[in-house]
Amino acid sequence: MKSLAELAELREKTKNEINMRADRTSGTRIVVGMATCGIASGARPVLNAIIEETAKRKLDDVMVAQTGCIGMCRLEPIVEVFVPGQEKVTYIKMTAEKAIRVVNEHIVNGKAVTEYTIGAAE
Amino acid sequence: MKELSLHILDIVQNSISAKATLIKIEIDESRINDIITIRIEDNGIGMSSELLKRVTDPFTTTRKTRNVGLGIPLFKLAAEQANGRFSITSAEGKGTVVNAAMQHSHIDRSPIGDMAGTFRGLFSMNESVDFVYLHITDNGRFEFDTREAKKMLGEETLSAFEVLQWIFEYMNEGLTEIGAVLY
Numbered sequence: 001m002k003s004l005a006e007l008a009e010l011r012e013k014t015k016n017e018i019n020m021r022a023d024r025t026s027g028t029r030i031v032v033g034m035a036t037c038g039i040a041s042g043a044r045p046v047l048n049a050i051i052e053e054t055a056k057r058k059l060d061d062v063m064v065a066q067t068g069c070i071g072m073c074r075l076e077p078i079v080e081v082f083v084p085g086q087e088k089v090t091y092i093k094m095t096a097e098k099a100i101r102v103v104n105e106h107i108v109n110g111k112a113v114t115e116y117t118i119g120a121a122e
Numbered sequence: 123m124k125e126l127s128l129h130i131l132d133i134v135q136n137s138i139s140a141k142a143t144l145i146k147i148e149i150d151e152s153r154i155n156d157i158i159t160i161r162i163e164d165n166g167i168g169m170s171s172e173l174l175k176r177v178t179d180p181f182t183t184t185r186k187t188r189n190v191g192l193g194i195p196l197f198k199l200a201a202e203q204a205n206g207r208f209s210i211t212s213a214e215g216k217g218t219v220v221n222a223a224m225q226h227s228h229i230d231r232s233p234i235g236d237m238a239g240t241f242r243g244l245f246s247m248n249e250s251v252d253f254v255y256l257h258i259t260d261n262g263r264f265e266f267d268t269r270e271a272k273k274m275l276g277e278e279t280l281s282a283f284e285v286l287q288w289i290f291e292y293m294n295e296g297l298t299e300i301g302a303v304l305y
Contacts, residue, residue, distance in 0.1 A: 007274035014282040055283030071187035
């Protein structure tokens, strides 16, 4: 059985990661829609996939945040990616698998996954 | 919503929008009494009595992008369709309490679902907010207070991946231990 005291051990291990996150404001932001429409259509697994994949790829300066209603509820789950110096990219009808691809291709390799964007849908 | 844990995630978003710094979620499930109660309390900005009167109406919302607000009405519906009750109290400058009660054995009672998953999402994105989760069953109680966890970590942050993962496993272990019926 785990006990809270184990967190003290984890502290040592994660010290570096925590320090890097403190400087997050200079990095990329991934914003996940968490309004009722987003949650109802599957935003939680999308968020969890993003958390896992950004950790796997050691993307310590990437900040994940929630947002409320974006106004296009039928297109939820929506994920907005803000890379400094670039235009915002809005991904729609996201799933956990699509989120993993977005983290790898857009965040890591710098190439937006255009087929998942709102532009492609129009 | 497919699970009550998603309703809880939704209502907590309201608390966060209300600038709450402490959000308490209590789930009390008793097979013996055939009841599940869910209580979500925050110390956010609260609602005026005028807004409180309207808040369960699906056409009431504080957002500007649409003119419907379904979070509260859907949770109320989930409680009532399981032979339950729903109530909200709030005071400006003090905070809000949302209460939902429902019959544990009712065929239309949504499963509680992935509470640890809901908290993993919340902790990853809300560093500066503290949460207290209390889950009570006929066999025991499980409590997780982010203030205790932050003391152990010695830092203000819970959002490091290994920490989130550890908390996820710790919660599921604790809930299994007390015989929580999540599905």
